[in-house]
Amino acid sequence: MEKFADPRETFAEALLEAAKKDSRIVALSADSSSGSGFSPFKKNFPERHLEFGIMEQGVVGFASGLATMGKIPVVATIATFVTSRPFEMVRNDLGYMKQNVKLVGRCGGITYNDLGPTHHSLEDFAILGTIPGFTLLSPGDPLEIRKATLAMFDHVGPVYMRIGQQPLPFLYEGEYTFQIGKGVTMREGKDLTIVATGTVLQKAIAASDLLKKKGINARVINMHTLKPIDREIIVKAARETGRILTVEENYLRGGLGSLVSQVVSEECPVPVRMIGIDDTFVGTGPYEDLLAKFGLQPEQIVETAIVFLRK
Amino acid sequence: MQRKGMAVNQLSEQDVKRLERIALQIRKNILRMIKAYGKGHLGGAMSAADIVTALYFQVMRIRPEDPKWKDRDRFVLSAGHKCLVLYAALAERGYFNKDLLDTYGALDSKFPGHPDMHKLPGVETNTGALGHGLSIAGGMALGAKLDGSDVKVYVVMGDGELAEGSNWEAAAACAKYQLENLLVFVDKNELQISGSTKEVMNYDPLPDRWKAFGWAVREIDGHNMREILDVSTQFPFEKGKPSVVIAHTVKSKGFSFAEGKASYHYWKVTPEELAQAERDLAEMERRLQ
Numbered sequence: 001m002e003k004f005a006d007p008r009e010t011f012a013e014a015l016l017e018a019a020k021k022d023s024r025i026v027a028l029s030a031d032s033s034s035g036s037g038f039s040p041f042k043k044n045f046p047e048r049h050l051e052f053g054i055m056e057q058g059v060v061g062f063a064s065g066l067a068t069m070g071k072i073p074v075v076a077t078i079a080t081f082v083t084s085r086p087f088e089m090v091r092n093d094l095g096y097m098k099q100n101v102k103l104v105g106r107c108g109g110i111t112y113n114d115l116g117p118t119h120h121s122l123e124d125f126a127i128l129g130t131i132p133g134f135t136l137l138s139p140g141d142p143l144e145i146r147k148a149t150l151a152m153f154d155h156v157g158p159v160y161m162r163i164g165q166q167p168l169p170f171l172y173e174g175e176y177t178f179q180i181g182k183g184v185t186m187r188e189g190k191d192l193t194i195v196a197t198g199t200v201l202q203k204a205i206a207a208s209d210l211l212k213k214k215g216i217n218a219r220v221i222n223m224h225t226l227k228p229i230d231r232e233i234i235v236k237a238a239r240e241t242g243r244i245l246t247v248e249e250n251y252l253r254g255g256l257g258s259l260v261s262q263v264v265s266e267e268c269p270v271p272v273r274m275i276g277i278d279d280t281f282v283g284t285g286p287y288e289d290l291l292a293k294f295g296l297q298p299e300q301i302v303e304t305a306i307v308f309l310r311k
Numbered sequence: 312m313q314r315k316g317m318a319v320n321q322l323s324e325q326d327v328k329r330l331e332r333i334a335l336q337i338r339k340n341i342l343r344m345i346k347a348y349g350k351g352h353l354g355g356a357m358s359a360a361d362i363v364t365a366l367y368f369q370v371m372r373i374r375p376e377d378p379k380w381k382d383r384d385r386f387v388l389s390a391g392h393k394c395l396v397l398y399a400a401l402a403e404r405g406y407f408n409k410d411l412l413d414t415y416g417a418l419d420s421k422f423p424g425h426p427d428m429h430k431l432p433g434v435e436t437n438t439g440a441l442g443h444g445l446s447i448a449g450g451m452a453l454g455a456k457l458d459g460s461d462v463k464v465y466v467v468m469g470d471g472e473l474a475e476g477s478n479w480e481a482a483a484a485c486a487k488y489q490l491e492n493l494l495v496f497v498d499k500n501e502l503q504i505s506g507s508t509k510e511v512m513n514y515d516p517l518p519d520r521w522k523a524f525g526w527a528v529r530e531i532d533g534h535n536m537r538e539i540l541d542v543s544t545q546f547p548f549e550k551g552k553p554s555v556v557i558a559h560t561v562k563s564k565g566f567s568f569a570e571g572k573a574s575y576h577y578w579k580v581t582p583e584e585l586a587q588a589e590r591d592l593a594e595m596e597r598r599l600q
Binding site: 055073089 | 428429435436437440442443447450451455457458460462480481483487488
C-alpha cells in the first residue's frame with residue numbers, strides 16, 4: 001500500500017519548522033491562510049501572520065517592502081492568484097528589486113480540477129520563468145516539499161514554489177540530498193529518459209516501472225527545479241539515452257518540455273517528445289480523468305514512449 | 312536613535328529660506344540632466360521639487376555616507392517617472408558625485424528613465440510602473456512597526472496615478488495595520504499625459520476618498536516650504552492612522568513656458584525653451600537673494 005500525504009499539510013509542517021528556526025519569516029495571507037497551510041504558523045506565531053484579504057496585487061508589494069526591512073515574507077495562495085494575477089508586482093517589486101520573498105502557489109496545475117480554468121494554473125512557471133533571477137521549484141513528493149520549503153527559505157532571493165492539491169505518494173525510498181538546481185535521477189535506464197516534474201512525477205515513475213516489465217529501461221529524472229534548470233543532467237541523459245520524453249502538468253508552451261528542448265537543441269540534439277497540456281483551457285471533472293485527457297496517466301506515457309522508441 | 316528635535320515653529324525664516332534655495336538648486340539639477348539628454352519627464356519632477364527638498368534636507372533621518380544604514384528613514388517615489396527630482400536631491404545631498412548628473416540618458420547610465428535601486432545609492436525602490444509604491448512603502452512601514460523601530464516611511468505619488476486600483480488595495484491595508492509611521496504626499500498637479508486628471512479619470516474629492524479608506528488627511532500648498540515642513544513633522548495626524556497630504560501643486564513649477572501644461576509632462580527641449588528655463592531659474596534666484 002502506497003503512503004500518501006496532503007501537499008498543503010506537508011508545506012504547513014515545513015513552514016512551521018522553518019519559522020521556528022528563523023524569526024524573520026512572516027506569512028502573508030490573501031484570505032488564503034487555512035487553505036494554504038498557514039494555520040499551524042498562525043497558531044504558533046500570530047504576530048507574524050499578516051492577513052490582507054482578497055488582495056493579490058497589494059500583498060506582493062507589501063511583501064517587497066517587508067523584505068526591505070529584513071523580513072523573509074512568504075505569500076501563499078491559489079497558484080494562479082499569486083502568479084498571473086499580480087504578475088507585474090512579482091516582476092518589478094520582487095524580481096527587478098531582487099527581494100528575498102517566497103511565493104507559494106497551491107492547487108497548481110489542474111489539481112483544482114472541478115473549479116475550472118479560472119482556478120487552474122498551467123502557465124505560472126512559464127511566465128515567472130521570464131523574470132531574471134527568479135528561482136522556480138516544483139517538488140514532486142511529500143518529503144521533497146519539506147526539503148524544497150526549507151531550501152527556499154535558506155536561499156536568498158525571490159522564489160516561487162508550486163504545490164498541488166491532491167494527496168501525493170512518497171516516491172523516495174530513503175533520505176536524499178535536495179539541492180536547488182540539481183535534478184534527481186529516480187530510475188536508472190539507457191533506452192530513453194523521462195524528465196518529469198511536480199504533481200505528475202509519480203506518473204512518470206509508474207510508467208518507467210511498467211516499461212521495465214516490457215524490457216524497456218527508462219531513466220526518470222525528477223526536475224524539481226525549473227529555474228535554474230539542471231543543464232548537466234539533461235545533456236548527460238541526451239548523450240546516454242538518445243531520446244527524451246518530458247512529462248508535466250503545465251502548458252507545453254514555456255513549460256518543462258520547452259526548457260529541456262532548449263538545452264538539448266543547443267548542446268546535444270536528440271529527439272524530444274512532450275506530454276502536457278496543449279493550447280487549450282482545460283475543462284472540469286475528476287482529476288485523474290482530466291490527466292488522462294492529456295495522456296498523463298502511466299499507461300498512456302508507456303504508449304507514447306513505445307511509439308517514440310519505434311521512430 | 313535620536314531624531315533632530317525640530318518643531319516646525321522653531322524653524323526660523325532663515326531655515327525656510329535655506330530650503331527654498333536648495334529647492335532652486337534641485338530645479339537647476341533637473342534642468343542639468345534634461346539638458347544632457349535633450350528630454351525627460353519634466354512636469355512631475357518640478358511639481359514635486361519642494362516636497363522632495365524638504366524631505367531630503369530637513370525631515371528625513373538619513374546618512375548619505377552610509378546609504379544602507381539600517382535605521383534610515385525610507386523614501387518611496389511611487390510615481391517613478393518623477394525620478395529626475397530624486398536624482399537631483401540625492402546628488403545635492405551628497406549620495407554621489409554631482410558630475411554624474413550629466414550622464415542622464417547615456418548608455419547604461421546610473422540614471423535610467425525610471426529609478427533603479429541597484430544602480431544608484433539612496434534609491435530604495437524600482438518604481439516606474441504606477442500603483443506599486445504605496446504597497447511597497449506600506450510593507451516597509453509595517454516591517455518597522457513589527458520590529459518596534461522608529462523608522463518612518465515617506466511616499467510621493469502622482470494624482471493621475473491614483474487611477475491604478477492597486478493603490479486602493481494598499482491604502483486599505485495601510486489603514487488596517489494602523490501605519491502611523493507612514494506619510495504620503497499626493498503631488499496633485501491636476502495634469503497627466505492626456506490632459507486634466509479631472510477629465511481623464513476623476514478621483515476627486517481626494518480627501519473624502521482617503522478618509523473613507525481610513526486615512527488622516529491634510530491639504531497644503533505643495534510649493535509652500537513652511538506648510539510642507541509643518542505636515543512632515545506633525546504626523547501621524549490622527550492616532551492609529553496612516554497620514555496623507557494632498558499637496559496642491561503646479562505641473563512644471565518654475566518654468567514659465569511649461570507651467571500648468573500637460574504637454575510638458577515629458578519635455579523635448581528646444582533651444583528657445585532652454586534659454587527661457589535658464590532665465591526663469593535666474594529670476595527665481597534673484598528673488599531668493
